[in-house]
Each structure stands twice: as C-alpha cells, then as structure tokens.
Amino acid sequence: MKKTLNFIKPVYAHCDLPCGVYDPVQAKVEAQSVLEIDKKITNLSEEDKERAIFIKEERSELVKRHLWILWTDYFKPEHLEKYPNLHDLFWQATKQAGLTKRSTDPKVAEKLLEQIEEISKIFWETKKV
C-alpha cells in the first residue's frame, strides 16, 4: 500500500510562487529582447516585421508581469520605509513597458531598462540586510 500523508489536513506556510525566488533579471532579459527587436525592426521584411511586433508585444507583457510579481510579492512595507519612491518607480516602469508596445524607438526600451536597473539596485540592497 502506497504510504501517503494526504489524509493529514494541510496548514499553509503561505508564500507566493516561486517561493523565495525573485530576481529582477527576469524583467531585464525581456526588456533587452524588446530593445533588440526595436533595433532590428526597420531592416526586416514586412512579413518578419509582423512577427517581430507580435513577439515584442509578448515580451513587453512579460516585463510588466515580472515587475508586478516583484512589486506585489517580494517588496514589503519595511522596504517602502527605506525607499519611499518604490511605488512610483514600479508604476513608471510598468507604464514604460506598456509604451514599448506602441513604439519602435529604441530609446523607449532603453529608458525601460534604466528603470529596471534602478529597481534591481534597490532589490539587491534589500537582500544584503
């Protein structure tokens, strides 16, 4: 008989997934992809441009998702006390991620990367505590 402990009720040591695994590099990689697509897009065939725009939309959305997860799941009230601009930083970065969908100007994606870099710096400072 297969031994199982499922008959014992669960109690939740709740955390949001992935448990304790957060890294702004996820948002950064997607934003870099957006930037590289913006750099290449003017030299693409019409057919490839269509694919590039579709892929870029997906990547921009992933940037937003990774930023939201960091914002809502990792950062805690004590971080806000030390970095009072944190909410605004995330708000601006997710808005910028939305802008990258509407623009093929690499400068828009570059600004997004700068914002993610600023978030990343704060993130790693909080890890040192």
Add this chain to the structure above:
Amino acid sequence: MFLLRRVHGESMSPTIKHGEIILAKRNVNQLRVGQVVIANVDNRQVIKRISKIKHGELFLEGDNKEGSTDSREYGFVSRSNIYAKVIAVLSKRYISLLLDVRSSLFS
C-alpha cells in the same frame, strides 16, 4: 486536544519545511512571543511565529522573511483567530509509525 497538520509552503523554512508534519495543541490560553501557531486567516489555516503582541493582538511572521505573506501584509491578528499552538515537528520515525498504525487500522 492534539492535532496533526501537514505543512504546505516554505514560509517557515528552515525551521519547518514544506511537507513536514507538525503536532499542535488546541489549548491557546497562554500565547507568547516566539511561539509558532496555527491561525485562521482569510478562510484558511496558516502557520506562523508570533513576533509581537500588542493590546492583545498578535503580529505573525514566517521565519522565511523573504518568502512569507504574513502580518506585514494583513496586519495584527486577533487572539480569537489562533487555532492551535505548534509543539513539535514529527520526525520521520514517528511519521512511519503513524502510517503503519493507520494502515493496520484501515486494512
């Protein structure tokens, strides 16, 4: 009264890990800072440590600070929400014995 619970999640790691079985006691008359408790929060039972007691209300935190949703998000918890006090994490030997007893009872 005593009860067993199976821990789901890593917010009390490394003290109590995901999948471990804990033994708890329903008598919650005396609660103190440092105790690990089972609390009713948002319609489910969570396991956290009491880190502060203020005006009779409890501030609960997971030992795994980075991977825990706790009073830092949902605030102080009333004493009436405390369901049980955790008194032990069962070793593999006791779990094996428990499964053997259950198996013989229900076979």
